[in-house]
Every structure is written in C-alpha cells, then in structure tokens.
Amino acid sequence: MVERTLMTGNDAIGEGAIRAGCDAYYGYPITPQNELTAYMATHMPRLNRVFIQAESEIAAINMVFGSVVAGKRAMTSSSSPGISLKQEGISNLAAAELPAVIVNVMRGGPGIGNIAPSQGDYFQAVKGGGHGDYRLPVLAPSSVQESHDLTIEAFALADRYRTPVMILTDGRIGQMMEPLRLHSRPIPPPPPKPWALTGAKGRKSIFIRSLMLNDGDLEKHNIHLQAKFKKIAAAEVRFQETAIEDCDLLLVAYGTSARVAKSALEEARRNGLRVGLLRPITLWPFPSQRIAMRSSRCRAVLCVEMSAGQMVDDVRLAVNGRTPVLFEGRMGGAVPEARDVFRAIQKALAPSRKKRTP
Amino acid sequence: MSESSESSNRKWLYRKPRALSDTPMHYCPGCGHAIVHKLLAEVIDQLDIQEETVGVAPVGCAVLAYFYIRCDISEAAHGRAGAVATGIKRVLPGRIVFAYQGDGDLAAIGMGETIHAANRGENITVIFVNNAVYGMTGGQMAPTTLSGQKTVTCPQGRDPETMGPPIRMCELINTLDRPYYIARVALDGPAGVRRARKALTTAFKAQIEGRGYSFVEILSPCPIYQRCKPVEALKFVRERMAAEFPVRVFRADGKST
Numbered sequence: 196m197v198e199r200t201l202m203t204g205n206d207a208i209g210e211g212a213i214r215a216g217c218d219a220y221y222g223y224p225i226t227p228q229n230e231l232t233a234y235m236a237t238h239m240p241r242l243n244r245v246f247i248q249a250e251s252e253i254a255a256i257n258m259v260f261g262s263v264v265a266g267k268r269a270m271t272s273s274s275s276p277g278i279s280l281k282q283e284g285i286s287n288l289a290a291a292e293l294p295a296v297i298v299n300v301m302r303g304g305p306g307i308g309n310i311a312p313s314q315g316d317y318f319q320a321v322k323g324g325g326h327g328d329y330r331l332p333v334l335a336p337s338s339v340q341e342s343h344d345l346t347i348e349a350f351a352l353a354d355r356y357r358t359p360v361m362i363l364t365d366g367r368i369g370q371m372m373e374p375l376r377l378h379s380r381p382i383p384p385p386p387p388k389p390w391a392l393t394g395a396k397g398r399k400s401i402f403i404r405s406l407m408l409n410d411g412d413l414e415k416h417n418i419h420l421q422a423k424f425k426k427i428a429a430a431e432v433r434f435q436e437t438a439i440e441d442c443d444l445l446l447v448a449y450g451t452s453a454r455v456a457k458s459a460l461e462e463a464r465r466n467g468l469r470v471g472l473l474r475p476i477t478l479w480p481f482p483s484q485r486i487a488m489r490s491s492r493c494r495a496v497l498c499v500e501m502s503a504g505q506m507v508d509d510v511r512l513a514v515n516g517r518t519p520v521l522f523e524g525r526m527g528g529a530v531p532e533a534r535d536v537f538r539a540i541q542k543a544l545a546p547s548r549k550k551r552t553p
Numbered sequence: 554m555s556e557s558s559e560s561s562n563r564k565w566l567y568r569k570p571r572a573l574s575d576t577p578m579h580y581c582p583g584c585g586h587a588i589v590h591k592l593l594a595e596v597i598d599q600l601d602i603q604e605e606t607v608g609v610a611p612v613g614c615a616v617l618a619y620f621y622i623r624c625d626i627s628e629a630a631h632g633r634a635g636a637v638a639t640g641i642k643r644v645l646p647g648r649i650v651f652a653y654q655g656d657g658d659l660a661a662i663g664m665g666e667t668i669h670a671a672n673r674g675e676n677i678t679v680i681f682v683n684n685a686v687y688g689m690t691g692g693q694m695a696p697t698t699l700s701g702q703k704t705v706t707c708p709q710g711r712d713p714e715t716m717g718p719p720i721r722m723c724e725l726i727n728t729l730d731r732p733y734y735i736a737r738v739a740l741d742g743p744a745g746v747r748r749a750r751k752a753l754t755t756a757f758k759a760q761i762e763g764r765g766y767s768f769v770e771i772l773s774p775c776p777i778y779q780r781c782k783p784v785e786a787l788k789f790v791r792e793r794m795a796a797e798f799p800v801r802v803f804r805a806d807g808k809s810t
C-alpha cells in the first residue's frame with residue numbers, strides 16, 4: 196500500500212532518514228531547517244534511536260563522526276552558516292572514509308545573511324568546502340518528494356562508497372508543503388562494516404585516523420581516495436531532462452531554480468520557443484558530459500541560479516566554448532521570477548538584427 | 554615442563570600490561586603521556602575491558618595513542634573528542650568509551666564539547682592530561698599555563714591581566730549537576746602514579762556500572778616545554794602545578810566532596 200501524506204521538505208528529509216535506518220541524528224537550531232531538527236526530536240526517541248540537540252554545529256558533526264565510526268548510520272542538518280562550521284568535520288569524514296549524511300537547507304549569505312532561500316553555497320558544497328583534496332557527493336532535490344527519496348539514496352551512497360554525502364536544498368523547498376508518497380519498500384541492510392570500531396572482541400584492535408605522518412603514506416591515501424572519487428563520478432551522475440529533444444535553448448538549473456526555470460520553459464513553449472531543461476540532481480558528480488552533448492545542438496545555454504552565478508562555471512566548463520552560456524540569477528535570498536527567466540529566454544533566442552546605418 | 558605451566562609457576566613482580574602494544578613510543582624522555590598510557594593499559598587489563606573498549610585519541614602529542622593502546626581507537630578533530638565519544642557511546646551504550654585529551658584540546662578549542670558532554674552526564678570517561686603547555690605544536694601557552702610561566706607565545710611569562718589566569722577544569726566541571734566522578738591527580742612521583750591509577754580505575758568502574766560521566770585530570774610532566782630536566786619536571790608538577798591545581802577528589806559517588 197502506498198502511504199500518501201502532505202509534508203514540508205524538511206520533514207520529508209527527516210522521515211526519509213528514519214526510513215533509511217538512520218540510527219542517530221545530531222542538530223543545532225538554525226532557520227530555515229528547524230522543522231527537520233524538531234521532526235527528529237519527536238520521532239527518533241520514540242523509535243529508540245539517538246537524538247541530541249548538540250551545543251554547536253561543530254559538536255553535531257563530530258557526534259556524527261563518533262556514531263559512524265561505531266558503524267551506525269548518522270545524519271546532521273543545518274543551514275549555510277552552520278554548514279561552514281561543519282567543514283573541518285566533513286573533511287575529516289571524507290579523509291577517514293566514513294559514511295555520513297549532511298543536509299544543508301541553504302539560506303541567503305554571505306555572512307549571517309538572511310533566512311530566505313538561496314543557492315549561494317554551491318561552491319562550498321561541490322568544490323571542497325573543507326580543506327584538502329576531497330570530493331563530496333551532493334544531491335539536490337527540487338521537490339518534497341525528491342527531498343524524501345534522495346535522503347534514502349544518500350544513506351545508500353554513503354555506505355556504498357564510504358563517504359560523507361550532502362543533501363543540498365534550500366529554504367523554499369525545505370519549508371513548502373507538497374503531497375508525498377512515503378518510501379515503503381524495505382531498505383536493504385547496510386553493508387557489513389568490518390572497519391567499524393565496536394570493541395576488539397575476537398579480533399585485533401583497530402583504529403580510524405586521517406593523520407598520516409609517515410613519508411609517502413598520505414600521498415598513497417590521496418591516490419586511493421581519488422580513484423574512489425573517479426568511480427563515483429563515473430557511476431553516480433543523476434539529472435532530469437524536460438522537453439529536451441528539439442530545443443534551441445537549454446536551461447540548466449537545480450533545486451528551486453529548476454522549478455522557476457520549468458515555469459519559464461512552459462511559458463516559452465506556449466510562445467513557440469523551443470526550450471529544454473536539464474536539471475542536475477547530483478551537483479557532484481556533475482552531468483558535464485550530458486550538458487556538453489545537449490548544448491552542442493543548441494543556440495544558447497541559460498543557467499538559472501539563486502546566486503551570483505556559481506554552477507554556471509561548471510556549465511561553462513562542460514560546454515567548453517561551443518555554445519554561448521548565459522546566466523540569470525538573483526542573490527541574497529531573492530528567488531528569480533519565471534517571467535524574468537522567460538524574458539532572458541526571449542532575448543537569447545531573438546533573431547539577431549543587424550543594425551543598418553542609414 | 555610446558556611453557557604455560559612454567560609461567561604459571563613463576564611469580565611475576567611486574568609485566569607489561571596486555572593492553573599496551575610493543576610499538577616503541579614517540580614520547581620525549583620523562584613525558585607524562587607514556588606513564589598515563591601504561592596506567593590506562595593496566596586499568597583496561599585489571600577490569601578486563603579490552604574487548605569492549607572504544608577510545609578516542611586527541612590531536613596533541615597523544616595523537617598516536619592508537620599505536621600504543623590495544624583497544625579500538627578513533628581519531629577526533631582537535632578538541633572534539635567529547636563530541637566523538639558521545640557519538641560512539643550513544644549508539645554503543647554497552648561499550649566502554651573513553652576520551653584522552655591534552656589541555657589545549659580539552660580546555661581551549663574543545664571547551665564547549667567538554668562542558669556539554671559533562672553536563673549531559675554522558676556515561677564516558679575523560680582522561681585529561683594537563684601539562685600546562687601545548688606540546689605537539691611546540692610549546693605554546695595553554696589554557697592551563699601557570700601565571701608567570703614562559704612559553705613561546707608568552708615569552709615574558711603568562712600575564713593573567715591580559716591572558717587570563719589558568720583555567721581549573723575540575724572545579725569548572727564540579728559546578729555541573731550530572732558528572733559522577735571528578736578527580737585531579739599528579740604524576741609527581743611513585744605515590745602520585747599509584748593515585749592516578751586508582752583514580753582511573755574508579756572512573757572506569759563508574760562507567761561500567763552505568764553511573765555516568767567521570768573525569769580524571771592528570772597533572773603531567775612535559776620536560777621539553779616545561780623547560781627543565783625530567784626530574785625537575787616532576788618537581789614542577791608537584792610544587793608549581795599542584796599549587797595552582799589542587800590535587801584531590803572533587804566528586805565521588807555523584808556527590809561533591
């Protein structure tokens with residue numbers, strides 16, 4: 196039987212984590228993700244699982260570190276400023292190859308910024324964020340349903356590759372309500388974790404570390420990590436395409452911006468303009484090859500973001516100069532309007548008029 | 554005669570604890586960490602908890618503790634051992650979990666995690682090696698550096714007017730309701746070492762019995778950055794450190810003493 200309900204994106208993530216078998220959740224209040232922490236506070240203890248309101252985001256990510264070191268599934272969530280505080284912890288998780296899920300419900304920045312939805316943390320999420328050479332799988336839902344589904348996916352990915360995984364969403368999707376089909380299929384059990392620290396019963400004692408002082412050890416470890424990242428990049432690219440087959444202009448947008456872009460696309464199609472949308476679901480690994488392939492048949496690519504233009508850099512790298520790449524965006528917690536995106540589409544596709552001098 | 558019966562006939566006066574590995578330690582001669590490691594291993598042996606113990610190592614001179622102590626051990630980011638230990642213990646409530654930390658780790662960058670783990674009354678044991686300096690990074694001022702004590706970042710001596718006086722962690726934690734056992738000991742000679750072992754035993758026993766948070770502060774020699782010979786470092790611990798940090802049991806059986 197399919198369970199249908201109405202939920203906010205934040206709650207849908209919480210319920211997804213619970214259904215994915217999350218054993219422990221650690222959070223610290225920050226808007227616009229507070230609903231998620233409250234959801235976990237209500238439901239985790241009821242299920243005899245761990246909930247702690249930590250003393251800071253730093254404490255929360257390190258509690259996650261402890262629980263995943265012990266072989267359990269654990270998650271933390273926050274919004275932009277709090278995610279900045281977690282970066283050392285995320286780097287340590289990546290370095291020690293520990294599976295964990297981190298949710299960023301983005302808000303306006305830089306600085307304390309505001310509590311309105313934003314996509315200003317794209318660079319932080321996909322270009323490292325923390326120190327050192329590592330990559331972080333980043334999943335970007337654009338609906339309540341997807342917030343739920345991708346959370347379940349995030350735990351599986353984290354365990355499959357022994358890596359932290361980030362869910363990158365924003366205050367709009369986090370706080371809006373939509374109908375939701377709750378995940379009801381049984382979740383496959385986590386893979387065996389012989390590396391987990393559970394006490395040295397019947398085996399030699401083991402340890403988990405990321406410090407490697409001996410000559411050459413850290414380079415070897417980096418080579419191993421990079422090989423793993425390559426594997427993830429090859430196998431885990433996800434995206435969704437709309438009206439893509441005949442398009443003259445390719446929209447690229449994720450999360451809330453993709454919803455806006457889709458409205459603009461519909462308006463454009465009504466006006467006879469051939470516009471398609473490619474929505475990256477994984478921001479890392481990025482659907483670069485697909486964008487390259489699609490853009491080669493277009494007259495222009497238009498990237499829509501709630502930022503000064505961050506993902507557009509990756510789109511430009513993918514397109515590699517073959518097609519003009521345009522940008523439409525708002526900053527500081529402002530959401531682009533479909534009609535502005537529509538105008539940008541019109542402008543991009545307008546027949547170029549040569550100016551004649553009389 | 555078989556070897557085992559031979560060894561059972563032999564009366565050992567002293568032997569290396571089983572929970573201590575054979576790996577040569579990297580500590581400087583006269584370093585307190587080496588002594589605390591040995592005591593910890595002895596207590597693990599004595600309480601027979603090697604197979605169910607999960608430790609958390611700090612960032613500090615004891616960062617490589619996992620090479621020396623034979624139980625499962627995780628690294629923690631600098632200062633976050635209290636949070637990492639919490640994360641382990643909450644999902645493995647049946648295991649024995651300890652955090653091993655220096656003064657920079659526990660009382661500077663990790664002060665928040667330390668106080669809050671104590672305040673929640675996490676059923677863990679925190680071993681706090683207070684040597685009044687940052688060892689690993691080259692002898693900088695620690696939160697516990699004594700007034701007037703010289704370090705590379707207070708070359709004229711710590712001035713409490715601008716740098717604050719040393720922080721007394723046992724006293725601070727003793728203001729909280731939930732901790733069960735709080736004690737300060739000093740590695741200032743054989744009697745001090747014995748008292749330290751006793752305090753560690755009491756702390757781990759409390760955890761095994763599920764009584765809650767236990768905290769053992771160990772005043773410890775660091776001859777290199779206390780800037781003296783190993784023997785004088787013992788005197789520094791006994792006379793100067795113990796004058797600032799009273800050696801006593803602050804709380805036993807959950808009650809202040």
Ligand SMILES: Cc1ncc(C[n+]2csc(CCOP(=O)(O)OP(=O)(O)O)c2C)c(N)n1
Nearest residue numbers: 612613614631655656657658686687688689
């Ligand atoms: C985030 C971070 N900041 C700073 C450091 C550098 N660091 C390593 S150990 C240490 C202090 C060690 O002193 P203490 O905790 O007193 O331990 P000891 O070495 O004296 O045993 C510092 C500041 C670090 N590794 N990580």
Ligand code: SF4
Nearest residue numbers: 580581584614688775
């Ligand atoms: S610097 Fe001090 S604390 Fe570090 S190993 Fe040497 S004596 Fe021990």
